[in-house]
Amino acid sequence: MSERVKQLIDKLEKNNILSREEFICILEEYDTEDLEYARSRGRSIAKEHFGNAVYVRGLIEFTNYCKNDCLYCGIRKSNKNAERYRLTEDEIMECCKEGYALGFRTFVLQGGEDGYYTKDRLVALIQRIKAKYPDCALTLSIGEKTKEEYQSYFDAGADRYLLRHETANEEHYNKLHPASMSLANRKECLKNLKEIGYQTGCGFMVGSPYQTAETLAQDLLYIHDLHPQMVGIGPFISHKETPFCEAPNGELEPVLLLLSLIRIMEKKVLLPATTALATIHPQGRELGILSGANVVMPNLSPVSVRKKYELYDNKVCTGDEAAECRNCLQARMKNIGYEIVKDRGDYKK
Numbered sequence: 555m556s557e558r559v560k561q562l563i564d565k566l567e568k569n570n571i572l573s574r575e576e577f578i579c580i581l582e583e584y585d586t587e588d589l590e591y592a593r594s595r596g597r598s599i600a601k602e603h604f605g606n607a608v609y610v611r612g613l614i615e616f617t618n619y620c621k622n623d624c625l626y627c628g629i630r631k632s633n634k635n636a637e638r639y640r641l642t643e644d645e646i647m648e649c650c651k652e653g654y655a656l657g658f659r660t661f662v663l664q665g666g667e668d669g670y671y672t673k674d675r676l677v678a679l680i681q682r683i684k685a686k687y688p689d690c691a692l693t694l695s696i697g698e699k700t701k702e703e704y705q706s707y708f709d710a711g712a713d714r715y716l717l718r719h720e721t722a723n724e725e726h727y728n729k730l731h732p733a734s735m736s737l738a739n740r741k742e743c744l745k746n747l748k749e750i751g752y753q754t755g756c757g758f759m760v761g762s763p764y765q766t767a768e769t770l771a772q773d774l775l776y777i778h779d780l781h782p783q784m785v786g787i788g789p790f791i792s793h794k795e796t797p798f799c800e801a802p803n804g805e806l807e808p809v810l811l812l813l814s815l816i817r818i819m820e821k822k823v824l825l826p827a828t829t830a831l832a833t834i835h836p837q838g839r840e841l842g843i844l845s846g847a848n849v850v851m852p853n854l855s856p857v858s859v860r861k862k863y864e865l866y867d868n869k870v871c872t873g874d875e876a877a878e879c880r881n882c883l884q885a886r887m888k889n890i891g892y893e894i895v896k897d898r899g900d901y902k903k
């Protein structure tokens with residue numbers, strides 16, 4: 555074990571922040587033992603705040619139409635081979651109904667930036683879900699909108715918003731996105747979401763093309779500055795119909811290290827063990843929880859559309875066997891000594 559890396563992990567736990575150089579040192583120099591040390595600190599901090607509870611969110615992927623063209627994403631506009639679909643309001647209500655019966659108390663509406671779902675249609679949908687399930691939290695993950703639109707969704711009853719910043723380094727951001735998108739606008743959106751009062755989530759992919767220890771250090775510093783209630787990270791996984799089809803996938807260990815570092819830095823943050831992590835390792839979700847993650851987000855979308863919401867290749871939980879994702883996760887969590895709880899799982903100040 556490197557004494558320097560261990561000291562830096564301890565310093566992060568004590569001060570909640572490190573310098574860019576110190577983060578880079580951890581990211582470049584950690585060995586297997588350092589990783590295990592970071593994971594055990596991440597795990598015990600999560601235990602301190604959440605016990606053995608794991609929060610669960612029902613993910614409803616309601617449209618894969620998208621006007622954007624992010625170079626890494628399988629549902630980018632330029633992917634002419636994507637089979638597009640959009641759930642109707644009634645179909646979405648049906649997903650919530652099933653989810654509620656299964657014990658979900660948070661629904662996440664995730665989709666591409668789909669022009670069909672205008673502000674008025676979204677407001678109507680949000681109001682309908684919140685009227686039927688007033689005891690549930692509603693999270694949106696529908697991309698970049700104006701502050702006024704964000705305000706309307708919030709007024710309609712949305713509680714939380716996920717918008718990964720993707721990378722906090724501008725040059726890197728521009729290599730992952732078309733010229734029509736900018737890091738400045740992304741950050742502006744996140745600032746607006748927080749100001750409006752959403753529990754807000756940012757995040758990034760680990761192992762994305764052109765990522766370096768330096769850009770990751772910038773991601774951690776940005777998270778510290780934004781101080782979001784949620785952070786979503788998972789490995790980059792190449793998609794065959796994108797410009798990054800030949801790029802290697804992100805690896806398990808760096809994802810686990812970053813989950814731990816985020817937990818050590820932002821002690822109460824809501825931190826999912828993502829589907830992408832489960833996709834690169836059969837025990838990905840369990841390993842994520844054991845590194846400090848405290849949320850899982852099983853799919854509630856109808857099985858008939860699950861394969862079509864393909865942001866990356868070989869996504870797990872898309873076949874018939876996954877109809878009961880929640881039960882599967884329940885068993886997996888129990889197996890490592892954790893319990894999925896029937897709770898909104900709000901951020902605790």
Ligand code: 5AD
Pocket residue numbers: 626627628717718720757758759788789790791792793830865866
């Ligand atoms: N691999 C992993 N994650 C991806 N996302 C998009 N494309 C990929 C990919 N190829 C992530 C992005 C986005 C979130 C919804 O999914 O970070 O914000």
Ligand code: FES
Pocket residue numbers: 620621622623624627629630631666667697
């Ligand atoms: Fe849809 Fe990136 S391709 S948000």
